Amino acid sequence: MTDDLILETISVTKNFFGDKSSGVNNITIFIPKGKITAIVGESGSGKTTLLNLLYGNLQPDHGEVFFKEEQVLSRDRGLQQAHKVMRMITQNGSDMDQHLSVWDSVSAGLPDEDKSLAIQKVTEALHMLHIYQLKDQYFAKLSGGEKQRVTIAKALISRPEVLLLDEPFNQVDATYREGLQHDIRDIVQEWGVTVVLVSHDPAEILSMADELIVLKEGEIVENGSPEELYHSPKLLYTSQILASCSQLTFAQAKICSIKSRRGVVVIYAEHIKISVLGSKWVVKKVLFKGFYEELIIEREEVTLRVINYKRGKYPKGSTIGIRISKYFEFGKWEN
Numbered sequence: 001m002t003d004d005l006i007l008e009t010i011s012v013t014k015n016f017f018g019d020k021s022s023g024v025n026n027i028t029i030f031i032p033k034g035k036i037t038a039i040v041g042e043s044g045s046g047k048t049t050l051l052n053l054l055y056g057n058l059q060p061d062h063g064e065v066f067f068k069e070e071q072v073l074s075r076d077r078g079l080q081q082a083h084k085v086m087r088m089i090t091q092n093g094s095d096m097d098q099h100l101s102v103w104d105s106v107s108a109g110l111p112d113e114d115k116s117l118a119i120q121k122v123t124e125a126l127h128m129l130h131i132y133q134l135k136d137q138y139f140a141k142l143s144g145g146e147k148q149r150v151t152i153a154k155a156l157i158s159r160p161e162v163l164l165l166d167e168p169f170n171q172v173d174a175t176y177r178e179g180l181q182h183d184i185r186d187i188v189q190e191w192g193v194t195v196v197l198v199s200h201d202p203a204e205i206l207s208m209a210d211e212l213i214v215l216k217e218g219e220i221v222e223n224g225s226p227e228e229l230y231h232s233p234k235l236l237y238t239s240q241i242l243a244s245c246s247q248l249t250f251a252q253a254k255i256c257s258i259k260s261r262r263g264v265v266v267i268y269a270e271h272i273k274i275s276v277l278g279s280k281w282v283v284k285k286v287l288f289k290g291f292y293e294e295l296i297i298e299r300e301e302v303t304l305r306v307i308n309y310k311r312g313k314y315p316k317g318s319t320i321g322i323r324i325s326k327y328f329e330f331g332k333w334e335n
């Protein structure tokens, strides 16, 4: 393993009850140090199983998991030191004691040590997660977002080298989610922590991750940077996970004046421009998205998603023309 890699799995397989369609199969991945790697994929594709294998929560049926060339979970000797320098956080922070104050919850993550050093570390972690002002509140009384901040502060206090996050923002109100995502990015940069993140949210994945691993039915089907996979997905599956897009058959593509040579055409909403020419598309729905709208438009059998920044200009029932600047073609067998 080179110095810039921290975790790796070599041909790891874990099936449940001998069922090959469960868990993950023959996974080899390399996790770069001090970066955020996101594991993405549809429900049941094996994301949590892979995270648990990295953490040593599960013993692989075949293959090995290494942290800096040390096995995380030895078949003979159990969990190794490598496990101890990692922390895993799940959706609901369920292992937190509801009756402790924020301060006591976070300091419980520290081994016994010098009291003044402990005070310094807890103070630093609470400030880093912007929850110092909540230090005397009971955990049970906090909002979902605040609870998750406390859980992360507790995990970080012992300065782990790797943080494994399984859908960490699910319980966090959308308004606070972005702030927490920024804070995690800052922590990665300032403290050099390596993060492996499981998420379903395309905006979160694209804005947070340095590297993406795409899982389907327990196997890696694509990996690369968010930019690469978003702008040049090799698979229909990847485009559907990462983008707000319309998926068209060969015949539907023809209605959009696209001559497809392959089976399926995918168009991202941002690649459809509203044009003054040819008002053939009917606005069926207008979805408010804050500073822009997403229009659902229809013509014959085709439905498309279009981004509109001129809010209110194209109400439901109005007709518009469109111009498609870019599309992707995929073979049917890829889905």
Ligand SMILES: Nc1ncnc2c1ncn2[C@@H]1O[C@H](COP(=O)(O)OP(=O)(O)OP(=O)(O)O)[C@@H](O)[C@H]1O
Residues within 6 Å of the ligand: 016, 017, 021, 022, 023, 041, 042, 043, 044, 045, 046, 047, 048, 049, 050
């Ligand atoms: N403990 C278990 N016992 C039996 N089957 C399991 C177990 N854990 C996972 N599986 C199966 O393995 C497959 C992958 O599950 P996993 O939870 O890793 O998927 P996931 O991608 O994290 O899904 P989700 O996004 O819905 O959380 C699924 O088919 C699941 O039913």
